[in-house]
Amino acid sequence: MPAVQERTRAADGTELAFQVGGRGRSLVLLAGQDNNHHWWDGVREDFEHAHRTITLDYRGTGASGKPDEPCSTAGFADDVIAVLDALGIDSADVYGTSMGGRTAQWLAINHPARVRRLVLGCTSPGGPHAVERDAAVRRALAQPDRRAAEQALLELMYSPAWLAEHHGPRTVLGDPDMPPHARRHHLAASNDHDAWGRLADLRARTLVLHGADDRMTPPENADLLASRIPDARAHVLPGLRHAYFHAGRPAASRLVAEFLTG
Template sequence: MPEFMALRGTRTAFELAGTGPVLLMLHGAEGSRRQFATIRAHLQPHFTVLTYDQRDCGDTDSPEAPATLADLADDAQALMAALGIPRAHVFGTSLGGRVAQTLALRHPAAIDHLVLSSTWPLPVDLSTENPEAVTATAQLRAGLPATAEQLAAYFYPAAYLAAHPQARMHFAAAPPRSARSERRFLTARDMPALDPSHIAAPTLVIAGALDALVPSRLSLALAQSIPGARVALLPEVGHLGVAQAPDAVARLVIDFTRGAQT
């Protein structure tokens, strides 16, 4: 069960569990802290894992105005500060990876190691780089729950869906379209004038070789723009690596933050 904290005009839901250095995890666009339910079990023996629901997501109550990525990054830093955490390893996936980039640029002292998964550079508009997928997923989200299987195909590879048929209905329980989902859509389109090449934290970029939503070429371009960044390309993995390959993603995070070669 989550705890709640009044934070920068929100009532933020969060969970903190595990042992070891703090690992802050930032979920994707229409996800929540529950996006990390499976991978947490692999991480909590090694980290004190901090997950929370961003504005307009999950159990967090928010102001009725769209958030910017700067808002979300400042929320993350404020949550850490309120919990007495001056510095943490940070993991961000998909849109959460863009929040993590923004956090690294606005609050560099708060980050130890940075892991960016299934995400793309801040200056890049995903709807321009992958218009077919962005348009299709928006239409399919509007048709949920009837379109859950078609939407899942953009997040999981066909072979994975064949072997794990339950994943086909991953999006069936997604909340219906609402004012908060419309605000979140606007947040996802935010493009702050920040340059990832100025990220100073040791960085690992993880990409799924079969990611249909954020093609691996975009993640690799992000890695190339960050000085000294390492790259891990996961074969046979799509967009939701934290759900599809939690053991592999967790091992990458553990090894990277401990200084092992990736």
């Protein structure tokens, strides 16, 4: 059964669209930068036999409001709390990837009672301690030819072998209906993220996942996060890039499911 979309409002009144599917212990799934809940299409189903999955459209994406105002990863975490409050959920498991992993860090740091177990995928602590993508990657993503930039993003997400066997849909390439001001605010929120000084305060049991061939967010960040978060463990998946959760879906989803239920 497909997820059902519902709506609530953030503390500042911005409308938030969220989607609920499955049954069992609540699991919040947080997407990457510039993306809506479709980031998780084809993956959330792996958890719905044991979890009630909850996604949301970040402000600026999907069916949520699109105010032309600065945002932050900590602010996105507060929006998640608004969704949990609307559903009457006291505590949930949280799985965040890319910018969603940055948001998930603040969710667990600022709202510790609301996060039971935490999975951080293809993400980083941000700030000066993070290992950043190299200049060639930044140039490829910033090139003015949109088709070339999209192809570069696709190749950062998936290996050539995977792309040769899978011709779509491409649900991790950004919300096509996102207005330019929202893209700017998302980029700033992701770039400004720096949770390094607070990661040692994180108390949720944590699993860190990463693709070994990820150039978008280099895999060294997995070890940085695991070394900084108390009792966290990292698992780097060989041969996979930024969208390891799609390309390595069976193994990645199994690792997450075992961690959440073990």
